[in-house]
Amino acid sequence: xxxxxxxTVVTANDLIEGDVVYLTAAQTWTRxxxxxxxxxxxxxxxVALAAADARPAEVVGCYxxxxxxxxxxxxxxxxxxxxxxxxxxxxxxxxxxxxxNAA
Amino acid sequence: MYVYDTFDHDFLxxxxxxxxxxxxxxxxxxxxxxxxxPLRLMNGLYLQLHAYMLRVxxxxxxxxPHQMRKLAEIADRFDKGYGHFTxxxxxxxxxxxxxxxxxxxxxxxxxxxHAIQTSGNTIRNxxxxxxxxxxxxxxxxxxxxxxxxxxxxTDHPEFQFLPRKFKVAVTGSETDRAVTKAHDIGxxxxxxxxxxxxxxxxxxGLGRTPMIGKVLRDFLPVxxxxxxxxxxxxxxxLLGRRDNKYKARIKITVHENGIDTVRxxxxxxxxxxxxxxxxAATLAQLKRIETMFKxxxxxxxxDLAYQAAYGADPLFRAWADTNLHAHRDENHAIVTISLKxxxxxxxxxxxxxxxxxxxxxxxxxxxxxxxxxxxxxxxPHVARADLPALHKxxxxxxxxxxxxxxxxxxxxxxxxxxxxxxxARSIPVAQEIATHFDALKLEHDxxxxxxxxxxxxxxxxxxxxxxxxxxxxxxxxxxxxQITLGGDGTEDAFLGERTGPGFAYDxxxxxxxxxxxxxxxxxxxxxxxFLQAYRRVGLPxxxxxxxxKEQVDAA
Numbered sequence: 001x002x003x004x005x006x007x008t009v010v011t012a013n014d015l016i017e018g019d020v021v022y023l024t025a026a027q028t029w030t031r032x033x034x035x036x037x038x039x040x041x042x043x044x045x046x047v048a049l050a051a052a053d054a055r056p057a058e059v060v061g062c063y064x065x066x067x068x069x070x071x072x073x074x075x076x077x078x079x080x081x082x083x084x085x086x087x088x089x090x091x092x093x094x095x096x097x098x099x100x101n102a103a
Numbered sequence: 104m105y106v107y108d109t110f111d112h113d114f115l116x117x118x119x120x121x122x123x124x125x126x127x128x129x130x131x132x133x134x135x136x137x138x139x140x141p142l143r144l145m146n147g148l149y150l151q152l153h154a155y156m157l158r159v160x161x162x163x164x165x166x167x168p169h170q171m172r173k174l175a176e177i178a179d180r181f182d183k184g185y186g187h188f189t190x191x192x193x194x195x196x197x198x199x200x201x202x203x204x205x206x207x208x209x210x211x212x213x214x215x216x217h218a219i220q221t222s223g224n225t226i227r228n229x230x231x232x233x234x235x236x237x238x239x240x241x242x243x244x245x246x247x248x249x250x251x252x253x254x255x256x257t258d259h260p261e262f263q264f265l266p267r268k269f270k271v272a273v274t275g276s277e278t279d280r281a282v283t284k285a286h287d288i289g290x291x292x293x294x295x296x297x298x299x300x301x302x303x304x305x306x307x308g309l310g311r312t313p314m315i316g317k318v319l320r321d322f323l324p325v326x327x328x329x330x331x332x333x334x335x336x337x338x339x340x341l342l343g344r345r346d347n348k349y350k351a352r353i354k355i356t357v358h359e360n361g362i363d364t365v366r367x368x369x370x371x372x373x374x375x376x377x378x379x380x381x382x383a384a385t386l387a388q389l390k391r392i393e394t395m396f397k398x399x400x401x402x403x404x405x406d407l408a409y410q411a412a413y414g415a416d417p418l419f420r421a422w423a424d425t426n427l428h429a430h431r432d433e434n435h436a437i438v439t440i441s442l443k444x445x446x447x448x449x450x451x452x453x454x455x456x457x458x459x460x461x462x463x464x465x466x467x468x469x470x471x472x473x474x475x476x477x478x479x480x481x482x483p484h485v486a487r488a489d490l491p492a493l494h495k496x497x498x499x500x501x502x503x504x505x506x507x508x509x510x511x512x513x514x515x516x517x518x519x520x521x522x523x524x525x526x527a528r529s530i531p532v533a534q535e536i537a538t539h540f541d542a543l544k545l546e547h548d549x550x551x552x553x554x555x556x557x558x559x560x561x562x563x564x565x566x567x568x569x570x571x572x573x574x575x576x577x578x579x580x581x582x583x584x585q586i587t588l589g590g591d592g593t594e595d596a597f598l599g600e601r602t603g604p605g606f607a608y609d610x611x612x613x614x615x616x617x618x619x620x621x622x623x624x625x626x627x628x629x630x631x632x633f634l635q636a637y638r639r640v641g642l643p644x645x646x647x648x649x650x651x652k653e654q655v656d657a658a
Contacts, residue, residue, distance in 0.1 A: 016130065016201050018154040057132040060150055078580055080519060083528075084152050088520035090448045090530045093183055093198065094153040 007067050008045050009036040009074055010052045011084070012059035020084045020095065021059060023052055029059065031095065033085050034073035104167050105250045105395050107215045115212045118219060122146045123205035130202065145225060145263070147218025148204055151523050157196045157204060158221040159211060163231035163249035163273070164192035166472040168461035173214035175457035181207050186457070188442060188450040190476045190514055190565055191270070192230045193221055197521055219257060224265045226256035226336065230272045232280045233475035236398055237437050237483035239429040242292050243299060245275035247392040248328065255329050262336055266343035267351035269336065277594065282476060284316040284596035285309050285568060287353045288335060293322065300324045305335060305365070306357030309562035314354040315596050317362045319369065325389070330380045334373035338365065399469035401432045404488045412491035419494050421547070422505035436487055440480040440497060441504040441512065445541040449515045449533050450478030459500045467493050477514055479507065510552045511537035514565055518558025518575060525558035527575025527582040532556055535612050549619060552633045568592035570634045571618060572599045573611065584611040588618070588645055589637045602646055614649055621648035
């Protein structure tokens with residue numbers, strides 16, 4: 001069985017709002033996983049994580065979340081990240097509400 | 104209800120001022136998250152999957168209508184118009200902004216509510232019997248003792264950095280509705296030679312390593328309560344492990360050192376510190392508190408209205424059969440308002456529902472409201488004559504579900520829909536079980552049954568003591584649900600037995616149905632409850648029902 005290629009994004013929660021954010025290639029924070037910068041080299045990813053951790057006035061709890069790369073951009077590799085991207089399943093709250101408003 | 108005095112008001116104001124300052128310093132960058140985290144946790148503020156979460160204490164589960172309206176106001180002003188009542192008699196707001204939390208706490212303080220020590224390695228909200236002061240089987244109202252313990256434990260300088268969190272529950276009844284044997288300390292009010300006191304149970308807990316508590320002292324006289332508790336927690340504070348988070352609870356301390364060693368150390372510490380306590384002042388304070396929990400003046404009233412509605416209205420009859428409990432006064436009843444409408448989230452109440460409950464508590468319930476660890480709301484003192492009108496009013500806000508103690512009256516933790524620790528979802532499993540058995544019209548035929556669901560091994564959903572317990576896990580990146588059977592959270596506390604391999608998310612409801620069908624087929628009569636039947640026949644027939652079908656499918 002071949003190993004899956006390494007692919008992660010830096011994710012965290014916004015300091016004030018507490019909602020889920022992802023790091024972009026421009027080193028800014030986005031609410032949309034599709035806009036996140038996918039890191040394919042583990043060392044590079046760890047450097048990016050350390051840099052993100054050094055921005056405590058913006059975010060809380062940075063970590064690397066594995067993703068699957070698809071033509072539509074990165075997709076969560078684990079169901080926990082799918083919930084973080086979407087919101088809870090009992091109410092249309094969280095990101096799913098925001099994206100409905102935007103649509 | 105306990106009424107704050109000047110000391111309490113000043114304390115809370117000062118504490119909230121300090122936390123406001125801490126939040127400001129976190130936002131302006133003077134505090135790192137590592138520095139801020141223990142401070143926010145001590146004030147009930149978590150960071151969850153999608154947002155912050157504020158956990159507000161409802162001390163020993165008692166609220167007055169003014170406080171309930173304040174909870175509704177907070178839900179509307181700072182959250183999404185609802186709150187989630189938990190198994191520890193707290194309410195959680197799932198969507199606050201960090202910068203709003205100081206204002207939320209100031210608003211709560213206006214109604215004598217707070218979030219102090221609802222998290223962190225401290226003595227948590229003291230829980231109690233939700234039927235306190237009303238139950239027919241009660242020896243004494245446990246709430247004055249619970250309030251005394253709250254005052255003693257709040258900001259106690261020795262116990263702000265314990266090895267791990269510490270939970271105390273108090274019950275005043277032979278029937279244990281407070282799960283005292285699954286707490287770090289469980290206190291059961293007893294009498295010995297006419298003298299009131301407590302049986303002290305220690306080292307119970309669920310979570311990763313579930314344990315039933317052991318008796319540390321079979322009779323503790325009331326005047327010794329605080330020095331003895333201080334001796335227990337002090338002993339644990341020194342002896343408890345700090346090297347491993349998973350071995351830090353007092354249940355492990357008791358397990359590793361033995362109950363006799365712990366008892367010897369506690370008794371020695373008690374002898375040492377008891378003289379430092381001003382017993383007379385403590386008893387005077389307890390007496391003062393007791394006067395605030397004076398039972399309401401219950402007037403005799405004809406229950407003809409009740410009889411008439413019971414005879415004529417099948418909806419009322421079904422509700423009365425499941426949602427009422429015996430009050431010590433025969434003209435009154437204890438009403439449980441179900442927060443488990445089929446398909447809704449267990450324990451959630453909208454702000455409109457909260458306001459209606461507050462209004463109805465004033466109109467029919469002597470202004471008393473309780474929150475149960477089973478995530479329902481109780482009106483403890485309702486005249487039987489008022490029950491039809493109350494039932495009718497509850498229906499307006501979808502609060503008249505007749506299912507208390509039945510299969511859809513499920514305890515469920517927030518699970519992976521909200522909780523950062525969760526390994527799987529709980530809420531949708533509860534929703535689907537409730538709607539499934541409602542559609543089958545089997546609920547009332549099945550009879551008394553407690554299903555409890557946790558979304559991780561920390562067991563906030565009390566799955567170990569569910570008649571049917573469900574534990575959601577992450578197995579190789581997919582949700583998987585383990586089942587335990589035969590658990591019991593009452594005075595006969597017992598940990599459920601695992602049936603075997605778990606079930607996938609879309610297989611858990613069919614699995615529960617196979618257990619239920621097996622029970623219906625093997626029970627002696629409809630009078631034999633699920634738990635009684637399980638105790639009679641044991642695991643094998645249920646295991647066969649659960650797994651045989653799978654094997655057939657696989658073949």
